[in-house]
Amino acid sequence: MPRVVGRIGARGIAELLGAWHPGRATSTALHRAVRRLVLDGRLAPGTRLPAEREFAEALGVSRTLVVRALERLREDGFAESRQGSGSWVRLPGDRAVADTGGWPPATPDLINLAQATLPAPPELTTALDRARLRFPAHLAGHGYQALGLPELRERIAETHTRRGLPTSPGQILVTNGAQHGFALVLRALISPGERVLVEHPTYPNPLQAIRGVGAEAVAVPMLADGWDLELMAATLQQATPKLAYLIPDFQNPTGLRMSAADRERLVAVLRRTRTTAVVDETLVDLDLTGETPPPPAAAFDEERVITLGSAGKSFWGGLRLGWVRAPEDLVRRLLLDRAAVDLGSPILEQLLFTELLADAGPMLERRRAHIADLRSALIAELAEQLPGWTFRVPDGGLALWCDLGAPVSSRLAVEAEQHGLRLVPGSRFAVRGTLERYLRLPYTLPPGQQGEVVRRLARAAARFEGAPDPGPLDVPIS
Amino acid sequence: MPRVVGRIGARGIAELLGAWHPGRATSTALHRAVRRLVLDGRLAPGTRLPAEREFAEALGVSRTLVVRALERLREDGFAESRQGSGSWVRLPGDRAVADTGGWPPATPDLINLAQATLPAPPELTTALDRARLRFPAHLAGHGYQALGLPELRERIAETHTRRGLPTSPGQILVTNGAQHGFALVLRALISPGERVLVEHPTYPNPLQAIRGVGAEAVAVPMLADGWDLELMAATLQQATPKLAYLIPDFQNPTGLRMSAADRERLVAVLRRTRTTAVVDETLVDLDLTGETPPPPAAAFDEERVITLGSAGKSFWGGLRLGWVRAPEDLVRRLLLDRAAVDLGSPILEQLLFTELLADAGPMLERRRAHIADLRSALIAELAEQLPGWTFRVPDGGLALWCDLGAPVSSRLAVEAEQHGLRLVPGSRFAVRGTLERYLRLPYTLPPGQQGEVVRRLARAAARFEGAPDPGPLDVPIS
Numbered sequence: 001m002p003r004v005v006g007r008i009g010a011r012g013i014a015e016l017l018g019a020w021h022p023g024r025a026t027s028t029a030l031h032r033a034v035r036r037l038v039l040d041g042r043l044a045p046g047t048r049l050p051a052e053r054e055f056a057e058a059l060g061v062s063r064t065l066v067v068r069a070l071e072r073l074r075e076d077g078f079a080e081s082r083q084g085s086g087s088w089v090r091l092p093g094d095r096a097v098a099d100t101g102g103w104p105p106a107t108p109d110l111i112n113l114a115q116a117t118l119p120a121p122p123e124l125t126t127a128l129d130r131a132r133l134r135f136p137a138h139l140a141g142h143g144y145q146a147l148g149l150p151e152l153r154e155r156i157a158e159t160h161t162r163r164g165l166p167t168s169p170g171q172i173l174v175t176n177g178a179q180h181g182f183a184l185v186l187r188a189l190i191s192p193g194e195r196v197l198v199e200h201p202t203y204p205n206p207l208q209a210i211r212g213v214g215a216e217a218v219a220v221p222m223l224a225d226g227w228d229l230e231l232m233a234a235t236l237q238q239a240t241p242k243l244a245y246l247i248p249d250f251q252n253p254t255g256l257r258m259s260a261a262d263r264e265r266l267v268a269v270l271r272r273t274r275t276t277a278v279v280d281e282t283l284v285d286l287d288l289t290g291e292t293p294p295p296p297a298a299a300f301d302e303e304r305v306i307t308l309g310s311a312g313k314s315f316w317g318g319l320r321l322g323w324v325r326a327p328e329d330l331v332r333r334l335l336l337d338r339a340a341v342d343l344g345s346p347i348l349e350q351l352l353f354t355e356l357l358a359d360a361g362p363m364l365e366r367r368r369a370h371i372a373d374l375r376s377a378l379i380a381e382l383a384e385q386l387p388g389w390t391f392r393v394p395d396g397g398l399a400l401w402c403d404l405g406a407p408v409s410s411r412l413a414v415e416a417e418q419h420g421l422r423l424v425p426g427s428r429f430a431v432r433g434t435l436e437r438y439l440r441l442p443y444t445l446p447p448g449q450q451g452e453v454v455r456r457l458a459r460a461a462a463r464f465e466g467a468p469d470p471g472p473l474d475v476p477i478s
Numbered sequence: 479m480p481r482v483v484g485r486i487g488a489r490g491i492a493e494l495l496g497a498w499h500p501g502r503a504t505s506t507a508l509h510r511a512v513r514r515l516v517l518d519g520r521l522a523p524g525t526r527l528p529a530e531r532e533f534a535e536a537l538g539v540s541r542t543l544v545v546r547a548l549e550r551l552r553e554d555g556f557a558e559s560r561q562g563s564g565s566w567v568r569l570p571g572d573r574a575v576a577d578t579g580g581w582p583p584a585t586p587d588l589i590n591l592a593q594a595t596l597p598a599p600p601e602l603t604t605a606l607d608r609a610r611l612r613f614p615a616h617l618a619g620h621g622y623q624a625l626g627l628p629e630l631r632e633r634i635a636e637t638h639t640r641r642g643l644p645t646s647p648g649q650i651l652v653t654n655g656a657q658h659g660f661a662l663v664l665r666a667l668i669s670p671g672e673r674v675l676v677e678h679p680t681y682p683n684p685l686q687a688i689r690g691v692g693a694e695a696v697a698v699p700m701l702a703d704g705w706d707l708e709l710m711a712a713t714l715q716q717a718t719p720k721l722a723y724l725i726p727d728f729q730n731p732t733g734l735r736m737s738a739a740d741r742e743r744l745v746a747v748l749r750r751t752r753t754t755a756v757v758d759e760t761l762v763d764l765d766l767t768g769e770t771p772p773p774p775a776a777a778f779d780e781e782r783v784i785t786l787g788s789a790g791k792s793f794w795g796g797l798r799l800g801w802v803r804a805p806e807d808l809v810r811r812l813l814l815d816r817a818a819v820d821l822g823s824p825i826l827e828q829l830l831f832t833e834l835l836a837d838a839g840p841m842l843e844r845r846r847a848h849i850a851d852l853r854s855a856l857i858a859e860l861a862e863q864l865p866g867w868t869f870r871v872p873d874g875g876l877a878l879w880c881d882l883g884a885p886v887s888s889r890l891a892v893e894a895e896q897h898g899l900r901l902v903p904g905s906r907f908a909v910r911g912t913l914e915r916y917l918r919l920p921y922t923l924p925p926g927q928q929g930e931v932v933r934r935l936a937r938a939a940a941r942f943e944g945a946p947d948p949g950p951l952d953v954p955i956s
Contacts, residue, residue, distance in 0.1 A: 046811060090807070112620075120617035128610065128826070135606065139598035142590075143796020176654055180820040187690065192670060205817050212665065212818035214692075318621020318825035329568070333524060339683050340690035341819065342658040347796035348606070349824045444620075 007048040010058035016043065017059070018427075019407060019436065022464065025061045027068035032414045034069065035078050036425075038089050048088040049079070111453055112422045116252075116398040116442035118371070120316035123356065123363045131351035138347050146344040147335055148174025148323070155357040156309065156323050163284075165296045170328045173335060174345050178282045178310035178322040179205050182245070184334050184341065185278055185306055185324060186213045195241035197232070197275070201401075201429035201438070203252040206245050206280070219431040222254055224392070229265050236273040243276050248297050250283040253401045253429050253440040255394020257287075260294035267300035278306045282322075285314040285364050287396040288372050303327055311353055313398065314364060321345060321353050371398065371443070374450070378443040381454040386461060389439075399442040407436035408464045416460040421453065485526040488536035494521065495537070496905070497885060497914065500942065503539045505546035510892045512547065513556050514903075516567050526566040527557070589931055590900045594730075594876040594920035596849070598794035601834065601841045609829035616825050624822040625813055626652025626801070633835040634787065634801050641762075643777045648806045651813060652823050656760045656788035656800040657683050660723070662812050662819065663756055663784055663802060664691045673719035675710070675753070679879075679907035679916070681730040684723050684758070697909040700732055702870070707743050714751040721754050726775050728761040731879045731907050731918040733872020735765075738772035745778035756784045760800075763792040763842050765874040766850050781805055789831055791876065792842060799823060799831050849876065849921070852928070856921040859932040864939060877920040885914035886942045893941050897934040 008016070020033035037043040049055065052070070056063040070087055073079035081087040147153065153169035160167035175181040190196065192214030198207065200219035210217045218239045220232045227248075236244070246266075248258035258266070270277055279297045287293055298305035310322035324334060338344075356363075375393070378400065382389055391400045404412065409425035416423045426438030445453060486494070498511035515521040527533060530548070534541040548565055551557035559565040625631065631647035638645035653659040668674065670692030676685065678697035688695045696717045698710045705726075714722070724744075726736035736744070748755055757775045765771055776783035788800035802812060816822075834841075853871070856878065860867055869878045882890065887903035894901045904916030923931060 046807060115620045115622060117620040117622070119619065120621065124617060125614060128613065132606065132610065136603060138796060139602060139794070141597065141796070142593045142595045143598065143790075143794050143798075144593060144595070145796075176820045176823075179817070183819045192692065205821070208818040212815075214670065312621075312821075316617070316621050317821075318616060318619070318623075320621075320820070320822060320824040329524060337690075339657070340686040341661045342654045342798070343683070343790075343795075344798060345654075346798040346824060346827045348830065349827055352826065 008043070008050065010050040010054040013043075013050060013055065014058040018410075018434075020059075022408070022411060025059070025065065027065045027072065030059070030061070030065065030069035031072040031076075033410070034073055034089065035076065036410055036414045038078055043089055046088060046090065048086055051086060109420050110417075110422050111420060111445070111449065111456070113442055113445075113453065114422050114424050115317070116440070116444055117313060117317045118367070118398070118444050120318065121363055121367060124316060124352075127355035127358075128352050130355045131348065134351050135348055138351075143347055144344050145174075145347065145350070146338055147331075148172065148345060149347065149350040149354065152350045152354045152357075153323075155354050156325075159309075159357065159360075160296070160298075160307070160325060163293075163296055165299045167325060168328075171325050171331060173324045173326070173331045173338075174350060175322045175324060176320050176342065176345050177312060178280055178308040179209065180341075181308045181322050181324040182206055182278060182280070183209050183212070184338060185243075185308075185326075186210065186215070187341070188330070188334050188337050189276070190215045190242060195239055197235060197239070197241040197244035198431065199227070199246060199251060200431055201253055201426065201435055202245070202431075203247065203280070204424075204428045207431060210245070217431050222251065222256065226256055227258055227262055227266070229262060229269060232266070233269045233273070236269060236275050240273075241275065243278055244270070245278050245280065246297075247280045247283070249281055249293075250286060250395055250397030252280075252283065252397065253399055253426075253438075255392070255397045255399065255401060257289075257395040258294065258297075263294055263297050264300055266297065267304060270304045271301065276304055276306060278308060280308045282308065282310040282313050283397045284309075286368060286371060286398060288368060288375065289395050298325065306330070311356070314360070314367075315353070315356055319349060319353060321349055374443040374445075374447065375400075377447045378441065378450050378454070381451050382441075385454045385458045398444050399440045402439045402441050404437055404439055404461075406464065408461075409436045409439050412439065412460055412464065415463050416456065419456040419460045421456045421460065486521070486528065488528040488532035491521075491528060491533065492536040496888075496912075498537075498888075500886070500889060503537070503543065505543045505550065508537070508539070508543065508547035509550040509554075511888070512551055512567065513554065514888055514892045516556055521567050524566060524568065526564055529564060588895075588898050588900050589923070589927065589934070591920055591923075591931065592900050592902050593795070594918070594922055595791060595795045596845070596876070596922050598796065599841050599845060602794060602830075605833035605836075606830050608833045609826065612829050613826055616829075621825055622822050623652075623825065623828070624816055625809075626650065626823060627825065627828040627832065630828045630832045630835075631801075633832050634803075637787075637835065637838075638774070638776075638785070638803060641771070641774055643774045645803060646806075649803050649809060651802045651804070651809045651816075652828060653800045653802060654798050654820065654823055655790060656758055656786040657687065658819075659786045659800050659802040660684055660756060660758070661687050661690070662816060663721075663786075663804075664688065664693070665819070666808070666812050666815050667754070668693045668720060673717055675713060675717070675719040675722035676909065677705070677724060677729060678909055679731055679904065679913055680723070680909075681725065681758070682902075682906045685909060688723070695909050700729065700734065704734055705736055705740055705744070707740060707747060710744070711747045711751070714747060714753050718751075719753065721756055722748070723756050723758065724775075725758045725761070727759055727771075728764060728873055728875030730758075730761065730875060731877055731904075731916075733870070733875045733877065733879060735767075735873040736772065736775075741772055741775050742778055744775065745782060748782045749779065754782055754784060756786060758786045760786065760788040760791050761875045762787075764846060764849060764876060766846060766853065767873050776803065784808070789834070792838070792845070793831070793834055797827060797831060799827055852921040852923075852925065853878075855925045856919065856928050856932070859929050860919075863932045863936045876922050877918045880917045880919050882915055882917055882939070884942065886939075887914045887917050890917065890938055890942065894935065894938040897938045899931065899934045899938065 017033050021029035052066050056066045079087050079089050153172040156172045157167040157169045190213050195216045195218045196210045198217045200221045218241050220235050298307050307325040311319040388405050390403045413423040413425040426435035495511050499507035530544050534544045557565050557567050631650040634650045635645040635647045668691050673694045673696045674688045676695045678699045696719050698713050776785050785803040789797040866883050867880045869880045891901040891903040904913035
């Protein structure tokens with residue numbers, strides 16, 4: 001019998017399913033909705049489902065409908081049942097998972113819009129050739145560099161100093177990406193049951209990390225054009241979260257940038273409420289405005305602001321390197337705690353990143369111009385083929401945050417799969433399953449493919465034209 | 479004021495200090511003992527110490543003695559005090575930490591015996607040249623491979639199959655080292671308050687990982703020549719740990735290997751008590767016996783045994799790659815959970831490791847012969863200069879587990895620092911602060927340096943000749 005890893009109650013799954021059908025409760029709709037939860041990772045493979053009767057009661061549907069949906073799930077390989085043991089969800093086959101190396105399975109001709117990330121720049125291979133020459137000097141050592149290579153920490157410190165935040169190498173801990181840096185910070189500063197303030201919508205992986213340490217995410221909704229600092233102040237005061245996870249530079253997924261004045265106000269609020277902010281600067285280099293950028297958030301208060309950096313978006317996701325910039329005593333503490341998670345980042349990768357940082361300016365300039373072109377191309381395709389979708393042109397970053405005009409994002413994602421398109425519905429960027437009106441649409445594919453993406457999107461979206469709107473779902477979470 | 483990250487009570491620090499003086503309680507002895515706790519990472523920088531009077535009472539010494547020891551700690555940069563706020567420990571300066579990249583600070587001429595690990599083999603650079611040719615094919619992709627590169631998973635599966643455990647790539651998750659793999663397994667299978675059985679002594683980093691998820695390590699003492707399977711069975715029955723972390727191949731630090739018959743008995747016990755074992759095979763390639771090895775533990779029960787592998791000892795620590803071998807459904811679950819910690823391992827590093835595995839046999843053969851020579855050289859030096867130290871010649875791995883004849887390991891480590899030698903005292907391999915009679919002594923330094931190591935050791939040890947033995951401390955933990 002397969003490993004059963006947990007169970008979900010009838011009310012729990014009803015809540016996860018949310019508005020699972022477009023007006024008519026059918027077994028097909030339930031089948032697709034559960035399948036989507038599994039593909040999204042919101043329902044872990046191995047989770048035991050509630051008994052059919054309770055499941056049906058919680059959804060307000062007939063038991064026969066649930067039985068049929070389960071049958072379909074079993075046929076597709078998304079569920080398994082055994083007499084007396086009930087049913088549990090699974091992922092179909094192993095092959096597909098193995099092929100993509102990503103989280104959900106994919107078919108070969110699928111266009112994947114789950115990752116908003118670009119191919120590597122050509123400078124990567126020449127940087128590798130330089131790193132290759134410096135590699136042998138390290139091979140006589142044991143190779144453990146839990147803080148990071150000194151020369152890389154120096155280069156990273158210089159990038160902060162250049163952007164207006166004087167930084168010493170002692171304030172830098174090299175990590176395996178920004179997410180790894182955040183996981184280390186959470187491990188050091190957060191105990192189970194404590195709260196972490198997040199923006200809403202926000203990037204889903206940090207939410208998973210927050211849940212992973214047994215903490216609770218407290219969401220403050222974004223405004224259409226920025227941060228609601230008054231509500232944030234009130235939330236910090238009332239919910240007393242210990243940390244705030246914020247993305248002031250091209251907020252993921254909204255693409256908004258926090259103004260200098262708001263950064264100053266934010267830091268004043270942090271001081272007043274004695275909260276520390278973890279500021280994720282993963283996208284900071286991808287500024288598409290051409291304006292003088294506001295000072296880094298940490299420039300307003302070095303003690304209250306921890307900064308996360310990443311090579312993943314500015315350079316390439318396959319590097320898997322990032323860093324934490326923090327007061328030196330906290331860097332030392334993160335270092336001591338790190339041994340519980342891993343023993344440092346790879347040497348060769350760090351040499352490669354050091355070389356990339358040596359002369360990143362012109363490369364980043366070209367990259368920004370290229371991204372701006374991609375953004376324009378996607379906007380033009382949408383204007384032509386999906387004029388009902390609306391969005392604010394983002395200040396930077398790699399994606400549009402589209403308002404679909406109706407709460408259909410999850411159902412659109414299921415439908416799009418039939419058209420060879422992997423989407424991440426808006427609800428993935430919510431603390432709980434709301435934001436069904438929204439879709440994050442990356443403009444990271446080659447221009448030729450973007451037209452094809454929008455054609456497939458339009459075909460998938462056509463299914464929901466005129467479908468009854470089940471009413472407002474996007475109740476702000478506070 | 480520096481960040482205070484926690485506090486320790488008077489009884490807590492008294493317990494951590496254990497037998498902190500060689501017979502006479504002086505402020506010098508207390509100063510050194512606290513310093514050692516900080517260097518070891520057993521007392522985290524930023525921990526607030528108890529008030530002087532309570533501290534003195536818990537140790538049964540005068541308050542003046544404690545005050546003087548604190549003064550010395552402040553002078554060295556290991557403590558800081560403020561009127562009204564008490565004292566807290568810290569690490570001196572940042573420079574030293576930055577220089578080593580390791581956990582505790584080090585001085586330039588220090589010989590570091592904290593890591594039992596070898597320099598990289600020459601094959602690494604030729605493997606890199608081959609990987610370099612295959613790198614550009616990956617640069618057009620997004621670079622996220624959370625399961626690991628398919629070709630690497632295939633190669634790793636082949637190594638298991640060759641050693642008598644048929645394995646498919648779907649059973650392999652590539653990680654950033656064995657410790658990272660263990661952290662992912664703990665995150666998936668262990669909840670706070672649950673128990674994990676460990677060998678005693680054992681490798682300290684997994685203990686830190688176990689504490690990190692809020693679980694409790696339950697220790698079963700090793701016998702002089704192997705595993706006490708009866709006691710293990712009784713402990714599994716009575717303490718009902720959910721997992722067991724075991725190192726059957728060249729147990730770290732004892733160097734023992736579990737026989738085939740014991741592996742079979744172990745698995746029978748796991749089945750009976752419904753426990754899953756996480757078997758760390760980091761050292762499995764470093765077999766120095768020349769005998770036919772016993773079958774892998776997982777060959778006796780694939781469901782009950784999760785295997786951790788690592789490139790760190792067989793190849794090089796600077797690679798920072800390892801893997802988990804587990805049932806396919808568990809691999810998928812680890813994958814889904816992984817996003818909370820990091821988003822995958824670097825592509826280039828994985829290509830390099832794939833190339834290394836392509837033809838690892840002859841390289842590992844030479845490596846084993848080299849390690850056997852190093853082991854003989856260290857044993858010869860010890861026989862000449864420290865004949866009172868005893869040890870069992872290990873079956874494999876990279877270190878001797880020396881019985882010092884008296885419970886002086888921590889004090890020896892402090893003294894050795896004055897002689898330019900960084901040691902890890904035996905107590906670091908204990909679940910709590912015992913094993914003071916033991917020292918793990920790696921034979922991974924070049925032959926010329928090993929003589930110097932033993933000379934410095936002998937000079938440091940001479941300080942404790944004839945020192946009164948404060949009595950038996952190594953009470954087995956159960």
